[in-house]
Amino acid sequence: MSVKETTVAIVGGGLVGSVMACYLARRGYRVSLFERRPDPRISMIDGGRSINLALSNRGWKPLEELGLADEVEKLVIPMRGRMMHNEEGALTFQPYGREGEAINSVSRGGLNQLLLTKAESLGISLGFESTVADVDFEKGILLFADGSFFTADIILGADGAYSMLRYQMQRTERFNYSQYFIEYGYKELAIPADKEGKHRLEINALHIWPRGKFMLIALPNLDGSFTCTLFLPFEGDCSFEQLCSHEAITSFFREYFPDALEVMPELKEDFDDNPTSSLVTIRCFPWSRGKVLLIGDASHGIVPFYGQGMNSGFEDCRVLNELLEKHNDDWQKVMHAFQEQRKPDTEAIADLALANFREMRDLVADDDFLLRKKIEARLYELYPDKWIPLYSMVTFREDMRYSVAKRRGEIQQEIMDKVMKQEGFRENWESADFSWVINELAGRQ
Amino acid sequence: MSVKETTVAIVGGGLVGSVMACYLARRGYRVSLFERRPDPRISMIDGGRSINLALSNRGWKPLEELGLADEVEKLVIPMRGRMMHNEEGALTFQPYGREGEAINSVSRGGLNQLLLTKAESLGISLGFESTVADVDFEKGILLFADGSFFTADIILGADGAYSMLRYQMQRTERFNYSQYFIEYGYKELAIPADKEGKHRLEINALHIWPRGKFMLIALPNLDGSFTCTLFLPFEGDCSFEQLCSHEAITSFFREYFPDALEVMPELKEDFDDNPTSSLVTIRCFPWSRGKVLLIGDASHGIVPFYGQGMNSGFEDCRVLNELLEKHNDDWQKVMHAFQEQRKPDTEAIADLALANFREMRDLVADDDFLLRKKIEARLYELYPDKWIPLYSMVTFREDMRYSVAKRRGEIQQEIMDKVMKQEGFRENWESADFSWVINELAGRQ
Numbered sequence: 001m002s003v004k005e006t007t008v009a010i011v012g013g014g015l016v017g018s019v020m021a022c023y024l025a026r027r028g029y030r031v032s033l034f035e036r037r038p039d040p041r042i043s044m045i046d047g048g049r050s051i052n053l054a055l056s057n058r059g060w061k062p063l064e065e066l067g068l069a070d071e072v073e074k075l076v077i078p079m080r081g082r083m084m085h086n087e088e089g090a091l092t093f094q095p096y097g098r099e100g101e102a103i104n105s106v107s108r109g110g111l112n113q114l115l116l117t118k119a120e121s122l123g124i125s126l127g128f129e130s131t132v133a134d135v136d137f138e139k140g141i142l143l144f145a146d147g148s149f150f151t152a153d154i155i156l157g158a159d160g161a162y163s164m165l166r167y168q169m170q171r172t173e174r175f176n177y178s179q180y181f182i183e184y185g186y187k188e189l190a191i192p193a194d195k196e197g198k199h200r201l202e203i204n205a206l207h208i209w210p211r212g213k214f215m216l217i218a219l220p221n222l223d224g225s226f227t228c229t230l231f232l233p234f235e236g237d238c239s240f241e242q243l244c245s246h247e248a249i250t251s252f253f254r255e256y257f258p259d260a261l262e263v264m265p266e267l268k269e270d271f272d273d274n275p276t277s278s279l280v281t282i283r284c285f286p287w288s289r290g291k292v293l294l295i296g297d298a299s300h301g302i303v304p305f306y307g308q309g310m311n312s313g314f315e316d317c318r319v320l321n322e323l324l325e326k327h328n329d330d331w332q333k334v335m336h337a338f339q340e341q342r343k344p345d346t347e348a349i350a351d352l353a354l355a356n357f358r359e360m361r362d363l364v365a366d367d368d369f370l371l372r373k374k375i376e377a378r379l380y381e382l383y384p385d386k387w388i389p390l391y392s393m394v395t396f397r398e399d400m401r402y403s404v405a406k407r408r409g410e411i412q413q414e415i416m417d418k419v420m421k422q423e424g425f426r427e428n429w430e431s432a433d434f435s436w437v438i439n440e441l442a443g444r445q
Numbered sequence: 446m447s448v449k450e451t452t453v454a455i456v457g458g459g460l461v462g463s464v465m466a467c468y469l470a471r472r473g474y475r476v477s478l479f480e481r482r483p484d485p486r487i488s489m490i491d492g493g494r495s496i497n498l499a500l501s502n503r504g505w506k507p508l509e510e511l512g513l514a515d516e517v518e519k520l521v522i523p524m525r526g527r528m529m530h531n532e533e534g535a536l537t538f539q540p541y542g543r544e545g546e547a548i549n550s551v552s553r554g555g556l557n558q559l560l561l562t563k564a565e566s567l568g569i570s571l572g573f574e575s576t577v578a579d580v581d582f583e584k585g586i587l588l589f590a591d592g593s594f595f596t597a598d599i600i601l602g603a604d605g606a607y608s609m610l611r612y613q614m615q616r617t618e619r620f621n622y623s624q625y626f627i628e629y630g631y632k633e634l635a636i637p638a639d640k641e642g643k644h645r646l647e648i649n650a651l652h653i654w655p656r657g658k659f660m661l662i663a664l665p666n667l668d669g670s671f672t673c674t675l676f677l678p679f680e681g682d683c684s685f686e687q688l689c690s691h692e693a694i695t696s697f698f699r700e701y702f703p704d705a706l707e708v709m710p711e712l713k714e715d716f717d718d719n720p721t722s723s724l725v726t727i728r729c730f731p732w733s734r735g736k737v738l739l740i741g742d743a744s745h746g747i748v749p750f751y752g753q754g755m756n757s758g759f760e761d762c763r764v765l766n767e768l769l770e771k772h773n774d775d776w777q778k779v780m781h782a783f784q785e786q787r788k789p790d791t792e793a794i795a796d797l798a799l800a801n802f803r804e805m806r807d808l809v810a811d812d813d814f815l816l817r818k819k820i821e822a823r824l825y826e827l828y829p830d831k832w833i834p835l836y837s838m839v840t841f842r843e844d845m846r847y848s849v850a851k852r853r854g855e856i857q858q859e860i861m862d863k864v865m866k867q868e869g870f871r872e873n874w875e876s877a878d879f880s881w882v883i884n885e886l887a888g889r890q
Contacts, residue, residue, distance in 0.1 A: 170624070171612075174679075174723050178623030179615070234619075278619050 001153065003028040003329050009142060009152035010034070011132050011165055015108070016296030016313035017158035018115035022066050023321040025122035027329070032150065033119060034130040034142070036159075041113045051188065052219045052227050053111075054079065054206065054307035055104040057398040062318040071114055076104035077220045083205035089259030093205065094373060097392050098380070103206070103307060105219040132164045137172065137290035154331055157294040158313075161282050161301030169289050177284040182303060182357070184214075185234050185278055189270045191263045193224025200263045201226060208360060209257050214238060215361035216257050228260070231361065240276050279303045281350050285343060288335040295320065299339075300346035305357040306394060308349050312402070316342060348406040352394060372416055375429055383438050387412065411444045446598065448473040448774050454587060454597035455479070456577050456610055460553070461741030461758035462603035463560035467511050468766040470567035472774070477595065478564060479575040479587070481604075486558045496633065497664045497672050498556075499524065499651065499752035500549040502843040507763040516559055521549035522665045528650035534704030538650065539818060542837050543825070548651070548752060550664040577609045582617065582735035599776055602739040603758075606727050606746030614734050622729040627748060627802070629659075630679045631722055634715045636708045638669025645708045646671060653805060654702050659683060660806035661702050673705070676806065685721050724748045726795050730788060733780040740765065744784075745791035750802040751839060753794050757847070761787060793851040797839060817861055820874055828883050832857065856889045 008024050010017045013035030021033045055076060063072050080102045081095040096103060120126060131145040135155065142150045157165030170177050194200050199220055201207055207218040207226070214233065218226040233239040243249050246268045253261040261267065282301035287294045296313035320338055327333040363369040379387035390409030393400050415437055419425065425432065453469050455462045458480030466478045500521060508517050525547045526540040541548060565571060576590040580600065587595045602610030615622050639645050644665055646652055652663040652671070659678065663671040678684040688694050691713045698706040706712065727746035732739045741758035765783055772778040808814040824832035835854030838845050860882055864870065870877065 167616075174626040176625050178625070180621050180623070181619040 004030070006030065006154065006329075007032070007152045008154045008156065009140075009150055010156045010158055011142065012157065012159035012163075012296075012298070013037075013112075013116060013126065013128070014158065014160060014296075015112055015115065015310050016317060017156070018112065018119050019062055019066070019314055020156060020158060020295060020317045020320065021119045021124050022068075022115070022122055023062075023317055025119065025124050026066070027321070027324060031119075031122075031124045032127065032152070033124055034127045034132065034144075034150070036131045037128065039116070039126070039128045040109060041116060051108045052105050052221060053108055053310050054219065055106045055111075056307060056311055056395045058308070059311035059314040061398045062314045062321075065318065065321075066118070068114070068118060072106070072111065075110050075114065075222070076106045077222065078102035078104050078204055079206045079219070080204050081206075083202055083207045085207060085209045085257070085259055087211075087256065087258070091202075093202075094370075095377075097396050098384075101392070101396050102204070103395060105206070105221070107221060108310075132159070135165055135168050135292060137169070137292050140291035153291065155292045157292060157298045158296050159298050161280055161297040163294065163298035165292060166282075166284060166294055166298050169284075169292070169294070172289055175284065175286070175289075178282070179301075180281050182279050182281075182354070183233050183235075184231050184357075185240055185276045186229050186231050187240070187271065187276050188274050189228040189230060189264060190266055191218060191226040191228060191260070192266065197224045199224050199226065209260060210361050210363075211256050212362050214256075216260060217360075218260075228264070231357075234276075234278075243271070246271075281354065283347065283350060285339070287339040287343070293335050293338065300342075300350060302346075302350045302353045303357065304353070305360055306349065306353040308353060308394065308402075312346060312349050315398075316346075345402040348402040349394070352390075352402070352406055352409075368420070371426065371429075372420065375419065376412075376416070379434060379437065382434060386438050386441060408445070411441065415440055415444075449475070451475065451599065451774075452477070452597045453599045453601065454585075454595055455601045455603055456587065457602065457604035457608075457741075457743070458482075458557075458561060458571065458573070459603065459605060459741075460557055460560065460755050461762060462601070463557065463564050464507055464511070464759055465601060465603060465740060465762045465765065466564045466569045467513075467560070467567055468507075468762055470564065470569050471511070472766070472769060476564075476567075476569045477572065477597070478569055479572045479577065479589075479595070481576045482573065484561070484571070484573045485554060486561060496553045497550050497666060498553055498755050499664065500551045500556075501752060501756050501840045503753070504756035504759040506843045507759045507766075510763065510766075511563070513559070513563060517551070517556065520555050520559065520667070521551045522667065523547035523549050523649055524651045524664070525649050526651075528647055528652045530652060530654045530702070530704055532656075532701065532703070536647075538647075539815075540822075542841050543829075546837070546841050547649070548840060550651070550666070552666060553755075577604070580610055580613050580737060582614070582737050585736035598736065600737045602737060602743045603741050604743055606725055606742040608739065608743035610737060611727075611729060611739055611743050614729075614737070614739070617734055620729065620731070620734075623727070624746075625726050627724050627726075627799070628678050628680075629676050629724055629802075630685055631677075631724065632675050632685070632716065633719050634673040634675060634709060635711055636663060636671040636673060636705070637711065642669045644669050644671065654705060655806050655808075656701050657807050659701075661705060662805075663705070673709070676802075679721075679723075688716070691716075726799065728792065728795060730784070732784040732788070738780050738783065745787075745795060747791075747795045747798045748802065749798070750805055751794065751798040753798060753839065753847075757791060757794050760843070761791075790847040793847040794839070797835075797847070797851055797854075813865070816871065816874070817865065820864065821857075821861070823875075824879060824882065827879060831883050831886060853890070856886065860885055860889075 007030045010021050010031065010033045013033050017033060021031050024031050060069065063069050081093050084092045116126065132142055133145045134143040140152045140155055142155060157163050159165055169175055191200055201218065203220050209216040214231055216228055216230050218228040220226050235241045243252055249268060249271050253267065280301055281303055284299055287299045295316045297309065302309055319342060323334045323337050327337065376389045380389055388397065390405065390412065393405035393408060419437060452475045455466050455476060455478045458478050462478060466476050469476045508514050526538050529537045561571065577587050578590045579588040585597050585600055587600065602608050604610055614620055636645055646663065648665045654661040659676055661673055661675050663673040665671050680686045688697055694713060694716050698712060725746055726748055729744055732744045740761045742754065747754055764787060768779045768782050772782065821834045825834055833842065835850065835857065838850035838853060839847065864882060
């Protein structure tokens with residue numbers, strides 16, 4: 001069957017589903033995209049509230065390949081580093097990478113709308129309010145909640161962490177699956193623009209209020225506001241359970257986030273109106289059954305602490321497209337190769353994302369940790385091709401697989417442990433000779 | 446609400462469901478038991494083929510508490526040790542425990558029928574061919590596939606590793622869940638009785654043909670036959686995938702299990718007729734939602750290599766009954782206490798069962814391993830209250846929690862590693878002084 005005669009149904013019209021749809025339409029496939037929710041370009045699904053994400057290199061590359069970089073550029077605000085707020089409101093800035101390197105705050109809704117419009121312009125049929133109820137994996141048939149059917153040669157499940165296609169797959173033979181929730185929930189809150197429509201905090205930064213067992217973060221929006229996210233345990237001391245009155249909320253913010261409280265006039269309303277959501281890691285294998293392949297969060301939902309959920313999903317699309325090219329659109333080969341190649345990489349980013357929560361909420365305010373970061377920055381400056389900090393490998397090196405970044409990060413951490421144990425090092429590190437460090441690193445790779 | 450006014454619905458009329466039903470009926474509850482399959486006392490659900498299990502101390506204790514020990518005694522065949530068969534058919538016997546200690550081969554079907562009859566005699570209402578389609582956790586309503594409803598104050602999900610109640614629970618908030626399949630499948634085969642109705646192999650043993658990457662086992666039945674189980678990888682060299690013709694099957698058995706082949710006249714027919722089944726480990730938490738509590742395989746399905754699937758399920762029933770007693774039948778308290786207490790124990794046996802597969806298929810034929818077993822038997826003989834081999838703690842010490850047994854086993858293994866490294870020890874162990882071993886063990890507990 002030629003590409004032009006091949007029908008691909010994509011379940012899920014979110015970010016990953018629409019990017020994959022564009023790739024496939026450009027290859028010549030007949031693509032139909034089905035989305036459970038209404039068209040977000042008509043009805044504002046998130047009630048006007050902006051949820052923003054950090055777009056970094058692994059996400060940019062596919063957008064560039066699809067010719068969307070210029071348009072997306074207009075939607076983003078570069079964030080060049082972390083701006084830490086301590087309990088007195090004092091600020092410390094830690095650059096994410098080197099000069100010119102930044103991650104980009106982008107509205108999920110705005111980006112999704114752009115991608116859907118692009119998909120439509122490529123001739124993709126868009127079906128909104130289409131809820132999948134069941135699937136025949138071998139015959140490639142989708143059954144919808146309204147009783148209608150759709151038959152496709154290939155079905156891609158891009159229907160997110162709570163994927164219906166994966167839920168059905170779970171009942172098939174020998175499907176390995178896990179869903180693990182962390183003890184923390186999150187709630188979105190807002191810092192509105194000031195009276196002149198300007199940002200009330202430094203615009204080109206991701207703001208963090210790290211407090212050990214919990215944290216608040218804020219990402220800038222184009223309209224002058226920031227979207228904040230409070231990450232807090234569900235139960236116990238300092239938990240969502242405890243914040244059950246306006247008084248408790250205000251006094252909690254006054255104690256831990258006094259400078260944020262000053263710029264959050266709608267805190268109490270936001271707290272009441274916005275849900276407390278949970279944070280899950282999804283792992284499964286295989287990703288394909290018959291004519292169906294899972295991509296994005298459907299096969300590897302991760303926690304948001306490395307800012308790689310969307311980026312890893314877009315990378316899935318790029319890799320899948322590369323494999324279609326390599327294997328002449330032979331989907332049997334491609335599905336197999338895709339899951340074999342991507343599984344270790346998505347496992348790596350799932351683990352890194354869980355580990356980074358500790359770093360964000362806790363270690364970024366730790367002196368020892370900050371010194372390590374400075375030394376790593378120095379090493380990176382001195383040996384830019386040899387010592388690349390883990391954060392940079394994950395965020396800025398789209399040519400390096402997640403699994404490789406994770407492994408190199410582990411080796412570098414072991415070496416840094418040795419460095420930090422050297423006598424007198426803390427006092428004299430600025431004049432230290434690091435050549436042995438690089439030799440040791442080279443010997444371990 | 447008093448116990449007599451409390452309705453308990455049990456979903457699943459297998460071994461665990463019927464034992465729990467008996468406990469609750471004795472406490473005075475109104476118990477209704479629902480089972481998807483027909484009544485096994487009328488229709489033979491396994492087509493007359495016997496599937497047997499190893500009943501050991503943790504399973505006996507609840508049966509004794511229910512006054513069923515004498516009746517069950519008539520159904521079992523004690524197995525006092527492992528009978529290893531090598532590739533030439535030579536036999537080696539390893540006792541499981543000390544004099545008088547044995548595990549017991551019992552037919553799943555026979556035991557289930559006895560338990561259902563006992564349940565019925567206690568006034569429990571039995572509903573067969575009742576397939577649960579959905580559940581309301583908060584209201585305690587079961588919806589059946591035929592459209593009927595049943596409302597209960599408490600619902601127990603004893604519906605096995607592929608539990609429908611757990612499947613529904615998985616869609617509720619913050620439910621941690623995993624299902625992991627090993628790369629091996631299994632197939633049941635038979636060694637029929639000889640012409641005089643006698644057993645063709647030693648009756649009081651669990652027979653093992655360990656072959657490194659795979660194995661065959663056989664358990665005795667009352668009718669003179671043995672039920673064998675072949676554990677083999679699904680794919681690759683020496684796999685079910687490879688055994689695709691009668692020729693391939695016979696030549697595989699001739700090479701690896703020649704003495705078994707001689708007593709398996711129906712091998713080819715069995716191989717064709719019996720399914721190749723998969724082996725899963727189920728972990729989840731919490732085990733309760735609203736009025737529903739999961740027990741047995743539904744909350745902790747394990748692989749069969751420690752012979753503890755049924756035993757751990759029966760232990761669930763005993764513990765749940767103890768907690769009802771302790772908390773005066775306050776189910777809110779009991780459900781909470783049950784999952785907190787049992788979760789670490791069932792995690793421990795899940796891990797031990799996975800680890801024991803390697804021991805059974807591989808190590809039991811290893812000289813070093815056999816020497817360790819001999820030394821451990823000696824230590825057990827010399828210090829019966831201090832050094833108890835892991836297998837004995839799990840199998841014969843129903844008063845010791847699985848989690849404690851696992852931890853003690855790890856400590857003992859570390860000490861045994863030291864013992865085995867001592868110079869000249871292998872030659873002279875029979876005259877060695879082991880007092881330092883016991884001192885070290887005491888120091889670590």
